Amino acid sequence: MIAHVAASDEDRGRVVLHLQSGLPNPVALDAAVRIARAFGSGVEALFIEDEQLIDCAAYGFLRELSFSGRRRGAVSPAGIAHDLRLAAQGAHRQVELLASAADVPLQVRVMRDEPLRALAIACAESGPWNVVAFAEPFDDRAGGLLKQMLQEIAGTTGVVMAGPKARRAVGPIVVAVEDVQQLSGMLMVAQRLAALDSAEIVLLLIAPDEERLAWMEGEARLALEDREGVQIRCADLARGEAAAVAETLRRMHGGFVICQFGGLVVPEDGKLAALASVLECPLFLVR
């Protein structure tokens, strides 16, 4: 497994930042820019206008209900397009500010399509070494989308997401290790990110029993060799629940959590409720 983002001098690959509304999560934007900085890459701020919304607007009888539920009105294709354009401008402006401050190359782009397909196209055009970053906070239903995305978008090496409680992208880099085979790839990402702020790296070894944990610790120490600034901790997973893992991660007050898709932290069944309710930093999922 590798988690790679192409550097600026490589022709292909960058951080593809998926924007969908005018109010993106600032921590998610910050995370995207930090990853680009860490890998010496650029950011492609991709605002996707959901094609289905335009289709809906063509229905004469459909009504739009405001977020508060207090306003209900007719929609039109032109109106929706106008609103989407304004949202795209707002989102792009926020990204521009961050990228400019971090001196990270930025491309902005608007695509009108079905979201996954638009992402796939963008990644295919600039891939294969892309990291997809979601600007909208993930919720407990995001797991299904993740699975689909990782299956359908071949050009991505990792996904970055921030939950609704996210409030920082600075601090120790926590690597949640469930499979030591993936340790070296995750460690590489962690080292890149840690180098930005001289942050420390903490390996959180997660296993269903102590014997397995002990073995993993040995393997991890072998993999680390004489690298300095890396701590190893073992998760107490007697109950083995996702909620317990999520709480453990929260208490580590990390700046980033790096983990794999399809384990206890981010299960393949797509249930991210526990993580969404506690995690205060972005999540870097490696494929």
Added chain:
Amino acid sequence: MFFKRSQQDGPAPVVDGEVTTVAARPQPLDASELRRVVAPSTLGFKTTDELQPITGLIGQDRALKAIQFGANIKSHDFNMFVLGPPASGKTTAVRSHLGPRAAQSPAPSDWVYVYNFETPNQPKALRLPHGRARALAKGMVAAIDELRNVLPAVFESEEYRTRRRAIDEQFRSTNDEAFQALSAKAQSQNIAILRTPNGFTMAPMHEGKVVKPEVFNALPEAMRRDVEMKIDALQKEMQTILERLPKSDKKRRSDLSELNEEVAKRAVGDALDDLEASFRDVPDAAAYVLAAGYDMVRNVGLFLPTGEEENAIVKQSVDSAHDPRFRRYMVNPMVSADASAPAGAPIVEEINPTYGNLIGRVEHFAQMGTLVTDFLLVKPGALHKANGGYLLLDARRLLLSPFAWEALKRAIKAREVRIEQPIETAGFISTQTLDPEPIPLDVKVVLFGDRELYYLLAAHDPDFTRLFKVQADFDDTIARSTENDLGYARLIASIVKEHSLKPVDAAGVARLIDEGARLADDREKLSIEIGRLADLVREADYWSSEANRKVTGKQDVERAIEEQIRRSDRLREKAQEVVNRGLVLVDTEGSSVGQINGLSVMQLGSLAFGRPSRITARVRLGSGRVTDIEREAKLGGPLHSKGVMILWGFLAGRYALDVPLALAATLVFEQSYGGVDGDSASSAELYALLSALSGVPIKQSLAVTGSVNQLGEVQAIGGVNEKIEGFFDICRARGLTEKQGVLIPKSNVQHLMLRQDVVDAVRNGQFAVYPVSTIDEGIEILTGVKAGERNSDGRFPAGTINRLVEDKLRSFAERGRSFARSANGVAAAGKENS
């Protein structure tokens, strides 16, 4: 020596033409009468080492009793004003008098300002028992320190998180589940819920994709209507869910607040319990601690780490006392005594009594270009520090500080210290600032100042006499007596001790006592200007050290006096030089009609010196007027003018009772280009007038000082020593002729403390000082001609000064009358002719 002069100057009385000379004129003073000296042997000690230094003052019983009265009387308006010359030891005396009394008085309360949780811009003042303010302040800091550690841990605890999660889950279950159920229902009906930039919309769906409008429109109408109805129903359902969200979120927040409050309350209670218990005997303080605890519970977020703190690379805890988040829980000790300090009332002296230093001030600091403040920036003034005790202030400095005097009176009258910006009290601004609760005031104010200031205040400020009812009047001098001479010696001993000087021997002390009399301008008194005396003793000590002496002696004191004079002597030398070089005309030999040497004193700083001036008088027939040229030229002061007018009264009363005073006379201070005031030259002016009228010349070897009344009595004047010495210096510079001398009022003899060289010259018959009590005595000495008294026929004897003057005035009157007659005749003839 005196006889020598008499033999030379005393010819037998003869009638010489029109005048009668006298042989027995008033006698000059003996040298022993010119200076009172202390014999060192009478002091009874060898050096000041043998003396017990004096702690209080000598000869100030009246003032000390007034201070005692002022200190004892318990009333807010019986404050004291201590009058007296500068550097007379007033402050030391008051301090030494108040000290023991203050030490026995109960210790005053401590005062602190604390945050007012109800009205933040009005800090609360708390009264605490003596020495407990610091304990409260430290206790609050300690509680904050503890809570900074405990509260984050409590809010990270498993128990708290579990309960919080339960609340969150409750919220989620009532909303998210409803939303999910709606999504599932919509999905089952093939309706898609889509998020737009501004909200949500719904659309028909087929196999997970929104149906294109053109496909939908191709469907049968019944099916289309069915979909529309489903969407409409689902949207209404969604609307209900969305509208319910704020309410349930409010409930969630309320539940969370309750949880937070409950959790925080326990921790805050634990942190503050001990402090509250230790101040249970001070209800206000205990109530404050409880109020602070309640506020901490409501603002528990202050104690939880912020994102920045969590992310800090190096976590460094900030001292709670300096952390801006916790300022409101700090205590500002305005008056805080050390609990271990000796009890007693404070005696505070404020040497710079500005408004702020007196009343206290609200300070500000700049923040983002704005000046901000809070209750911790309220600073105490001298009134706070002296509360319960005594406040000593210099009246002149107080009056020179804008707003300070009025503020002090306000505080005394209201019996409270209210901190306001001076500009606020004037009502010029209405910007909201701090309005600290006033602190009750119980202080005895002692003002120090000179007499002029006291009487000015008493005359012009009606509040003054109402609030400062005790007047402690320090005398400038004390009477000479054996006892006081010895007291003076002990005072010198205390100066020696205080400044760690070498001891002064008896001769040195005697010389200092002599100088004390000279400073008092009165040989029967001693000056008690402690400051000047101390300066002299220290300078004498310096010259003693220069001469490698281990004891300061008389020669060192004399050297110090000489050097003091020399350092400030330039103008005196200049004044003497212009006389000696003949630029200013002053004769010291020969005789002249209508011309006399008057004497004046110039005061330049601490140096005073006498200066002779020529006074001349001219007379002629006139309408009865003595013209004071000084006044006409606006150089004469009111006292001088008054003296000249008295001359008119004397002349009219003595010589022109039955004839008109047909005289026109002019009087002038020759070569005087500055102002002239005082009446000490009025006798000299009268002598000049009498000389001019009688035509009898005045001896220029003599100079005159003294004022005169209408009856011709010579009255005392000031600065007699300097005046005599001023003329003596001129005479000595020109050569003493044994005929030179000064006429002084007899009543001034008691003030004579002349320089030793003057005394020596008198002793050797080279100079004379004549005491005179009447103008007649004086004119006889000045002219050598008898003044004369009226005979039984009412006339003065022929040849006397008075007869000559009277005759001259009568001739003026006659001539005036005949002149008027002839003038009237000419006028009448003119009328007839016309």
